[in-house]
Amino acid sequence: MDIQNTQSQMRKGVLEFCILSIIQKGEVYPSDIVEQMKAANLHILEGTLYPLLTRLKNAGLLNYRWVESVSGPPRKYFVLTEDGNKAFEVLLNTWNEMTGAVNKLTQNEKATQEANTAS
Amino acid sequence: MDIQNTQSQMRKGVLEFCILSIIQKGEVYPSDIVEQMKAANLHILEGTLYPLLTRLKNAGLLNYRWVESVSGPPRKYFVLTEDGNKAFEVLLNTWNEMTGAVNKLTQNEKATQEANTAS
């Protein structure tokens, strides 16, 4: 077990949330998503992304349309469905609550430790 | 695929980080950890916690000592090793960076969407 593994687990947990967010901002195709995630330091591989998009599509959170490309095969451009938008709002709430809880738990370690060792 | 699943994935990602944080605050035994996690709305089951503590111990991040209990079997009280403290600091950094990135990516969706649809 490395720390790197724990770090990547942290990132994994928010993949779907981030991807829904990116799609919500505008119609994108998978390579756009990979790029935007990389720019945010949240790397995702295609072998992870495609099954994930398929899952979200099958769950009714996404739709896509084929768009011809000038350089290569056609692309699948994704958008959020109404359910997808609702799901995103729920996840946004969960995210805000969870980060609040984790920050409360982790950011005050020095003060708490001093209080404990003092007793 | 449910949203609940995605929500629980979010929590999974920070389990180790939170547990290291709890142990850093003071010597605790597993039931203390379960309780503190529950209080923070980050539930963890014993079947998850015990293997996790064993992994962290084997990785050299934790140590424990047996302490007799007045009501039941002896308890394993855990503390962070020096490596464990270093690992926690690294994870604290990762956490702060990641939440910053995710917030940047997700919290401005409305403004960005308006900008996109306007073009």
Added chain:
DNA sequence: AGCTAATACATTGTAAATCAATATATTAGC
């Protein structure tokens, strides 16, 4: 002494999901 309840550490089997590697398909340029 023996029984039950409470507490606590631990393992097993299952399901889900990411990743690395690879496969398949389309377009442009030479």
Added chain:
DNA sequence: GCTAATATATTGATTTACAATGTATTAGCT
């Protein structure tokens, strides 16, 4: 046609959380 670049997609291996149990210790009661 052939190659390179771009895209979508699948497969097999590994990891890991969880539910369900299992094992063990202590206290209190009869």
